[in-house]
Amino acid sequence: MRVLSANPEVKQGPDRLLSERHLSIVRLVIPKGTDIKRHRSLMTVTVVGIKGAVEFHTDDDVTTIVPGKxxxxxxxxxxxxxAPDEDxxxxxxxGVLAQ
Known part of the structure; x- marks a missing residue:
């Protein structure tokens, strides 16, 4: 077992908790009024809300991610x-998911 802890000093951008060949875990801090530019990953991406409200966009859809979503x-x-309205x-x- 490994225990990963966030860095409370990170106030904007990525806080990398784990970075390995087939798995990456990042706490992403997005201050109000800022964005993370359009990009893509070669792996499956799971994004879980932990604070505030973040708009998550794809070319076809948008959803607001809040804690628990x-x-x-x-x-x-x-x-x-x-994060248009709040931090x-x-x-x-x-990650590369097992088949």
């Missing part, structure tokens, strides 16, 4: 995030 995306799907934090897991 999550989205899962397939590899290669473009997406971006923004937000999400936990992002990039």
């Amino acid at each position: 999550a989205v899962v995306m397939e590899p290669g799907e473009f997406h971006w995030l923004e 937000g934090e999400v936990m992002v897991v990039h």
